[in-house]
Amino acid sequence: MNVEKHLEEISAKLAKRVDTKSCFACGTCVAACPISRLTGPETYHPRRVVKATLEGEAATLLAEPTLWLCTSCHACLEHCPQKVPVSELIKDLQNLASSMGITPEDIVAEVENILTTGWALAPSEQANKKRSELGLPPIPIDNHGAKDLQKIAKATNLQERLEKVKQRKAEEEQALSVTEEGGGMS
Amino acid sequence: MSNSSWALYMGCVIPNRLPYMEVAVRETLQYFEIDAHDIDGFSCCPNPLTLPHIDHHAALVISARNLAVAEKQGMDILTPCNGCFEMLKGSAVCLHDDKELREEVNTILAQTGHEYKGTVKVKHFIQLLFEDIGFGTIAESVIYPLKDLTVAVHVGCHILRPSNLLNVDDAQRPTILHQLVRALGAKTVQFPDEMDCCGYGTRPADRDLALKMTGIKLENMKRAGAEALVLICPACTLQFDLMQRLALRDVEDKTPLPVFYYPELLNLAVGTPPQKLGFEQHRVKVDPVLAKLL
Structure with a gap:
């Protein structure tokens, strides 16, 4: 499996839909996230997912069980002042985890x-x-x-x-x- | 009023787990003389909380197959399930706007003998109530106003978000369900975290966390003075009604909160006999509220 190639595809697809690079790290997605609020941001932190992806480090997140805590409410995406589709990015990363055999x-x-x-x-x-x-x-x-x-x-x-x-x-x-x-x- | 003939897409949770919701939908369609039909050939939407998380492209193709089934009959899709609505409407919008994507999907669909041309519109059943029937007509149809009833409303995430695809109501401050409830004569309260998820979405990964979310919301609703909860989504109903006892295990106030599906209240208000509506199939007893209303 070529994780890097998959990540490139994800970035290209997201870039086509909306510019993920426009994230200015304000943390609104974390404040809007009901999971983050309950587990504490140290456990679940949507902005860190965006950051890791931008830095080409998303592969490090794929084996994390917390990647699957996202409840798909799309509050992050909706509140983002830069319209970064955070929940869609998380879904794409879950797809990538599945291609490595990791799924609840x-x-x-x-x-x-x-x-x-x-x-x-x-x-x-x-x-x-x-x-x-x-x-x-x-x-x-x-x-x-x-x-x-x-x-x-x-x-x-x-x-x-x-x-x-x-x-x-x-x-x-x-x-x-x-x-x-x-x-x-x- | 739309000129569409609707293909009714009931999904799987309502017919299997919550058939009383199906009764309320069918009674409402009949009462307002909506041209909706059961058609053959649909499959799972598929559930936006599971299948797209393994392969979102496969989910889009499966969804497109359902759209193609309705398109072949010359019908648009009407669904009472938030999950089915998000999946089908999201797919319909993407496939309408992106010809290249549609061609890609059709290459796979051809193997199943289907083709999707991109013409189907998808509407949520609740959207039909306020867009096609209208608040005014609903209010005028009420013969038994639900006065002296104060409720909390929970719209559910997947009728609203992502709003760029679904475009039903303000995704951060929705008012439709408040207005629909008030059209029947009842009062609605506002409570903290009103827009938060019911918890259902995180169930496959963490059941306890899901229940915790449900419990906190129930507590906030009761604190705000709600005597009942009104909702419109089967997944939220599983959390708030079927799972309520478990959800209240770890919160202080364990008083049960009766849960109603909005069309049930609508039916009561326009005079459908309560015996028809299957209230006995609710997990949390609704008798105290019914006794007050009837």
Whole structure:
């Protein structure tokens, strides 16, 4: 994987949409961020993400679990006096982390469900029971969507990234079991 | 009034987890005689909180597929879900404005037998209420005013932001939901952090942090004198209603705050029988407020 090339692409794309370089480090994005307010800026700090990207250091953020705390409320982007799309930048960095196999399990599980069933929440018996109590018909089941979505996943980077996440998890588990075995033998 | 015929995009959270919201939407559409239809062929929007965070380009293509499904029927999209709205409207705007991007997306869509020409408009159901039906018509339709009711409102992030794409209301000081509630005769309060996220967006990464955000907001609403919370988004409803007991675990004031979906209150005010609306499916009991209203 070529992280530098990815970062160049991100910068080029963001530069096309809006100039990230216009960040003048005022910190309004941090003040506007509800996550930063609760975790403390030492844990989650959107301006530092912009700064690291501008300085070509974004790769250092990719393994940080805190990169995924962003709640996607876009308050940072909306309040930025320079219109830097901070939340979009964070999303792009998360995409880059995914291409290295780093993504929270709950997100992966839901995306796999979307590709299997066509929906984030697939129709269930329990849901249809609640619906019938209200006089609503059962949710129609249509598998065409899922098949199309699988094709789209293969034609984009989505499928590859999901596989990368699985591969990384398997490697980590293997490394862990080797360590445990080694510990047992000594 | 728009001349559109609407394809109703219900999403997945409302039909599966919160079907009472679907009832309120359908009753409202029927009451105001809106030309909206259920059509075949839609898939996940996809959820803007998960799939685009792995691959935002794949999300755009999946979203474009939904737009193409509506376009083929000659319809625009009407959706009551904030998440679906952000995803579909954001994609529709990008694909309308950027021909090169549209061509790129269509190269992939061709593999699924779809093509998107860039013509579909996407509207939030709440936007339909104030833009197409109008505050005046809503106020005139009220036969049971919700007087003596004071509520907090929570609009939700994804109907507002990013405002350059969604363009529904002032993204920092929105007034539509306040006005819609007042059109029914109820009062609204203002509270600190009114514009903050409900917490749902950070759930996949940190459940406890998400609940903490919900709990703080609930406390602020009650402190401001709200007897109930009125919202318009299914994800916010999962946080504020289904998760409320957990969210109140770590805050001082554990009094429950009943949660209403705005169209439920609208239906009550225009005379829809309450038995039709499925209030028993709310997690936090709404009886104290209903007893006051009915």
